[in-house]
Amino acid sequence: MTIKPESTLTCPHCGHRETLTMPTDACRFFHSCSGCGKLLKPLPGDCCVFCSYGDIPCPPIQQQRNTG
Known part of the structure; x- marks a missing residue:
């Protein structure tokens, strides 16, 4: 199966959606929503x-x- 490089993030605060290219060699721990400016962090787990x-x-x- 092919790895898909893009994902659409949905802000849990304002609902803003944006499609971003994901890094292939690292995790992105933080993202600033371009809709409301809130800093998104991963959920526990x-x-x-x-x-x-x-x-x-x-x-x-x-x-x-x-x-797997």
């Missing part, structure tokens, strides 16, 4: 903001799911 608020999890998690 998640490795990054894409896993918490994105429609597609980060590449390391996608790869783990494909091989």
Whole structure:
């Protein structure tokens, strides 16, 4: 299965949605919402903001799911 490089984040504070390209070699722990300016942090148990608020999890998690 192919790794999808983009994910659409949805801000839990204002509902703003934006599609971003995810880093393939690192987790993104913080993201500033371009709608309301709030700093998004991963939810407990998640490795990054894409896993918490994105429609597609980060590449390391996608790869783990494909091989596990």
